[in-house]
Amino acid sequence: MFHSLYFASAYSHLLQSLRGTGNSGCDMNNSNNNVCIITGGGSGIGRSTAVLFAKLGATAIIVDVDDSAGQETVRMANECGGSSVFFHADISQEQDVSRLKDEVIARYSCINTLVNNAAIMRFSKVVDLSVEDWDAVMAVNIRGTFLMCKHFIPLIKKGSIINVSSVHSRSTAANVSAYAASKGAVESFSRALSIECEAIDVRVNCVIPGSVDTKMLWDNPNLKSGDEVVSGKIASPEDIAEIIYFISSDKAKAVTGSSIVVDNGLLSRLG
Ligand SMILES: NC(=O)c1ccc[n+]([C@@H]2O[C@H](COP(=O)([O-])OP(=O)(O)OC[C@H]3O[C@@H](n4cnc5c(N)ncnc54)[C@H](O)[C@@H]3O)[C@@H](O)[C@H]2O)c1
Secondary structure, eight states: OOOHHHHHHHHHHHHHHHTTTOOOOSSTTOTTOOEEEEETTTSHHHHHHHHHHHHTTOEEEEEESOHHHHHHHHHHHHHTSSOOEEEEOOTTOHHHHHHHHHHHHHHOSOEEEEEEOOOOOOOOOGGGOOHHHHHHHHIIIIIHHHHHHHHHGGGEEEEEEEEEOOGGGTSOOTTOHHHHHHHHHHHHHHHHHHHHHGGGTOEEEEEEEOSBSSHHHHTOHHHHHTSSOOOSOOBOHHHHHHHHHHHHSGGGTTOOSOEEEESTTGGGSOO
């Protein structure tokens, strides 16, 4: 279990010491040589993560199926400095992920951080859920995470993978069975992968956001219909990005195989 007091103190120390410096990077002597790939970087948590990494001196490689959203994130990230780039890829398709890897290798010798953040939701009772919708959710949320890890782990030098799951992996609602199952899979996949990656000095962790103020939250028809209500505080995408950055940094070098809940206490409350 992640100890909250330790976390708060280590995190505040990190923020003081890391602002504007980036982490160790592929080349330990070059603080600006920190390359991070973020899937779903065109929106919400992915966009905020890309902008934060760029602000802190990293190169953000933004991957998305939405080209104009991805290009907009590049513009925002580059306004903060650095030289972030966008690549179109559908992470559920192995040929896209393989081409992406070739494009990344052509520009960068290695990467430091892989943030598997892209995901989709489909809403329906299990008896009404089409096989196509079930497969679509699994293809992006868990197969996409697997494909990105499979192709990019060989490029990660002494770095870290952060997979974005959800509180739905632990506690959920009606009509989101495929999403909840995929996010549970992301969490257990991360745990298993962390063991395999110990030998190559790559840490693997999972972030478990609660309610976050993004398109995905407000598009939820359960909320629109009143079947579900947002309980407690809503985090900003920047709140989640800060935790992702912390976990990627050397300050979290002892953290691997963990799931870090960032939910404003949602999972701790009864009802
Ligand atoms: N918003 C929340 O309340 C919340 C809560 C818990 C977990 N999460 C998780 O956080 C992550 C980010 O969610 P968000 O709220 O920022 O969502 P979002 O919908 O704002 O952004 C998701 C991005 O992923 C991209 N994407 C979708 N399918 C893709 C594919 N096949 N290949 C590449 N890119 C693809 C979309 O184009 C979009 O830019 C997701 O993993 C989500 O499950 C979100």
